[in-house]
Amino acid sequence: MPLSTARSNVRVVTLKIDGRDLSAREDETLLEVCREHRIPVPSLCYLEGLSVWAGCRLCMVELVNQNRLVASCATRAAEGMEVQTDSERLRRYRRTLIELLFAERNHVCAVCVSNGHCELQTLAQRLGIDHIRFAYRQAHEVLDSSHELFRLDHNRCILCTRCVRVCDEIEGAHVWDVMGRGSQCRIISDLAIPWGQSETCTNCGKCVQVCPTGALIKQGTSAGEMVKDRHFLPILARRRAR
Amino acid sequence: MTEPKITLATAWLDGCSGCHMSFLDLDERLIALADRIELVYSPLVDAKTLPETVDLGILEGAISSEEDLEKARLFRARCRLLVSLGDCAVTGNVPAMRNAFRVEAVLDRAYRENVTCNPQIPSLGVPALRCPVKPIHHEVSVDVFVPGCPPSADTIWYVLSELIAGRMPEPARVTRFGA
Numbered sequence: 001m002p003l004s005t006a007r008s009n010v011r012v013v014t015l016k017i018d019g020r021d022l023s024a025r026e027d028e029t030l031l032e033v034c035r036e037h038r039i040p041v042p043s044l045c046y047l048e049g050l051s052v053w054a055g056c057r058l059c060m061v062e063l064v065n066q067n068r069l070v071a072s073c074a075t076r077a078a079e080g081m082e083v084q085t086d087s088e089r090l091r092r093y094r095r096t097l098i099e100l101l102f103a104e105r106n107h108v109c110a111v112c113v114s115n116g117h118c119e120l121q122t123l124a125q126r127l128g129i130d131h132i133r134f135a136y137r138q139a140h141e142v143l144d145s146s147h148e149l150f151r152l153d154h155n156r157c158i159l160c161t162r163c164v165r166v167c168d169e170i171e172g173a174h175v176w177d178v179m180g181r182g183s184q185c186r187i188i189s190d191l192a193i194p195w196g197q198s199e200t201c202t203n204c205g206k207c208v209q210v211c212p213t214g215a216l217i218k219q220g221t222s223a224g225e226m227v228k229d230r231h232f233l234p235i236l237a238r239r240r241a242r
Numbered sequence: 243m244t245e246p247k248i249t250l251a252t253a254w255l256d257g258c259s260g261c262h263m264s265f266l267d268l269d270e271r272l273i274a275l276a277d278r279i280e281l282v283y284s285p286l287v288d289a290k291t292l293p294e295t296v297d298l299g300i301l302e303g304a305i306s307s308e309e310d311l312e313k314a315r316l317f318r319a320r321c322r323l324l325v326s327l328g329d330c331a332v333t334g335n336v337p338a339m340r341n342a343f344r345v346e347a348v349l350d351r352a353y354r355e356n357v358t359c360n361p362q363i364p365s366l367g368v369p370a371l372r373c374p375v376k377p378i379h380h381e382v383s384v385d386v387f388v389p390g391c392p393p394s395a396d397t398i399w400y401v402l403s404e405l406i407a408g409r410m411p412e413p414a415r416v417t418r419f420g421a
Contacts, residue, residue, distance in 0.1 A: 121418060
């Protein structure tokens with residue numbers, strides 16, 4: 001969510017997160033409040049400056065007196081809310097979600113261009129994941145190298161849709177979209193044509209910079225060389241909001 | 243009196259031996275380790291048979307062939323504690339990248355297409371390749387997982403020190419996939 005300039009009609013609410021009494025603006029999400037107060041909540045699809053997708057489910061938190069978990073990126077702070085960001089149940093779910101992402105496609109970290117700079121890899125380590133309990137799907141995906149500057153490797157894609165959102169909301173080109181359901185789900189450029197043939201792509205590279213893994217990368221990068229820089233995003237997002 | 247030594251066995255399945263090299267990178271710490279550990283079976287020593295019981299077994303590499311599977315089962319049966327060392331053992335890693343192709347196509351590529359002299363697929367005295375290549379814990383149960391390609395000497399030192407002290411290490415604190 002872009003941070004807009006302070007408006008006087010926005011109320012302030014008080015809530016409890018992990019036992020701490022905090023105050024927040026009522027238009028803030030729980031994840032934004034957590035980030036503000038340096039309470040660690042894992043996330044993959046959320047990115048400050050882009051709209052909320054709530055697809056990865058890693059930022060789920062517990063609300064006291066409510067059995068259903070909520071995605072903190074898509075839940076607004078409310079008066080009197082009591083939030084738990086860490087519990088045995090949440091750790092179990094988060095671990096399972098990450099393991100399923102690893103089992104779904106082919107994340108061969110050792111030879112990946114994003115090795116050492118990957119959000120999925122970092123999150124796995126932070127959550128204490130040292131092996132994948134599930135059988136690997138062994139579905140081998142294609143690599144789209146048709147673009148002169150960039151490359152798309154579906155093997156590393158976790159379908160977070162950051163690329164779709166940044167291209168639509170910030171660049172305004174809407175090259176990317178999502179096609180298919182379930183295990184058939186893929187990121188596509190234009191109407192499922194090779195990226196290099198896209199007539200809408202402006203070669204800006206924003207999708208590459210926001211991609212959390214080694215799915216969208218620069219041409220000519222070798223193992224571990226793809227370092228991403230997304231400093232531009234909050235700045236552009238704030239200017240767009242005006 | 244000194245404490246009885248912990249018996250250690252290691253084997254190298256479908257990997258590049260990098261994890262064993264990383265073990266050797268313990269350098270002078272190997273001398274300290276030799277006081278606590280007896281290496282009873284390993285590519286690094288001469289013993290040709292795995293003893294009936296071993297305290298600690300360490301496997302490098304993925305399960306790619308019938309021989310790998312046999313070794314993994316033997317290690318599981320004879321080792322009190324089994325460690326998967328390195329990304330190939332833990333995830334399948336690079337050896338598992340051949341899962342995208344049929345075994346025949348892989349063999350053809352290696353032994354026919356790219357060979358100029360007497361191209362033929364070896365069949366005598368070599369174990370049959372399995373498909374798909376799997377991490378070790380997808381065939382036999384594993385107690386400790388140490389990711390990394392290869393895990394650093396410091397990581398191996400941490401894991402071994404914890405195990406020798408009778409504690410379960412938490413390798414994710416010091417290593418990760420692809421480290």
